[in-house]
Amino acid sequence: MKEVILGVGNILKGDDGIGIYVAEKIKEYIRKVEKGSKEDKSKGNSRMVGAINCGTTPENYTSIIRKSSPDRLIVVDAADMGLSPGSYRIISPGKIGVMCVSTHNMPLSLFSSYVGQFCQDIVLVGIQPDRMDFNVTLSSAVQRGGDQIVRLIIEERLNEIEVLKE
Numbered sequence: 282m283k284e285v286i287l288g289v290g291n292i293l294k295g296d297d298g299i300g301i302y303v304a305e306k307i308k309e310y311i312r313k314v315e316k317g318s319k320e321d322k323s324k325g326n327s328r329m330v331g332a333i334n335c336g337t338t339p340e341n342y343t344s345i346i347r348k349s350s351p352d353r354l355i356v357v358d359a360a361d362m363g364l365s366p367g368s369y370r371i372i373s374p375g376k377i378g379v380m381c382v383s384t385h386n387m388p389l390s391l392f393s394s395y396v397g398q399f400c401q402d403i404v405l406v407g408i409q410p411d412r413m414d415f416n417v418t419l420s421s422a423v424q425r426g427g428d429q430i431v432r433l434i435i436e437e438r439l440n441e442i443e444v445l446k447e
Contacts, residue, residue, distance in 0.1 A: 285351040286332040286434060289339050289358040289389070295417040296366070296410030299427045300357040302419060306431040307332035328437070339392050346396055353402040355439070356389065357430060359423075360407030362445055367426030370445035372405045404439060406430055 288304025290297045311329055330349050335342045339356070346354060362370060374393060393403050408427060411420040419427070433439055 282328050282352040283330045283350070284328050284353045284355060284434075285330055285346060285349050287339060287342070287346070287354060287356045288332065288334050289337070289356060291337050293415055295412045295414050296408075296420055296423040297359045297413045298419060299359050299408045299410065299423050301334050301336065302424065302427045303357040303430050303434075304332045304334045306427070307434060308334075310431070310435055329434075339389070340395075343392075343396055347399045351400055353404060354396060354400040355434060356393075356403065356405045357427075358389070358405065358407060359410040359413065362407055362409050364409040365422070366409055366411030366420055367422035367424075368409045369426050369430055369442060370407055371439070371442050372407045372445050374403070374405075376445060406439075406442065407445065 286304055286307045288300035288302070288307075290300040292298035292301050307329065311332060330351060331345075333342050333345065360370075360372060362368070362372075364370070374390075389405065393405070397403055408423060408430065411423055430442075433441060
C-alpha cells in the first residue's frame with residue numbers, strides 16, 4: 282500500500298503548525314531511509330511515497346497527490362475536538378464538515394471529496410491544539426502528540442488511534 286502524508290497548517294500560529302511538523306518529521310525519516318544502506322532500506326517503510334508540507338492550501342497539491350496515486354492519503358492537522366492539548370484522534374469523513382479544523386483556505390471536507398477520486402482511502406488525523414496565537418512555537422504537549430503520530434505512521438500503527446466519537 283502506497284501512502285502520502287499531508288501536513289496542513291500555519292507554522293506562524295503556534296499549534297496550528299502541528300501538521301507541518303509531522304510532515305517534516307516524516308520527510309526526514311524518508312530521506313534517512315533513502316540514504317541508508319540496502320539493509321536499512323529493506324527495514325524501512327517503502328509504502329510511504331512522500332510527505333507534503335502543504336501549509337494552509339492543500340488544494341494546491343492535488344496534482345502531486347494524483348501523480349503519486351497513493352492508496353492512502355494521511356492528512357494531519359490541528360483540530361479543536363474538545364480534548365486535552367496534544368490528544369489525537371482519527372476524524373471520520375462525516376465529521377470533517379462540522380469540525381473546526383485548522384485555518385486553511387478550502388474546507389477539508391471539500392478537499393477530501395475531490396482527492397477521494399484518486400485515493401482509495403483518506404485518513405484525517407486531528408491533533409488537539411493548546412494555543413494558536415501568532416508568533417508562538419508549538420506547545421510541548423502538542424509536539425509530543427505530533428511525535429507520537431510520526432511514530433505510529435512509521436510503525437504502520439494508525440489503526441491504534443481512537444476514532445473521534447460522533
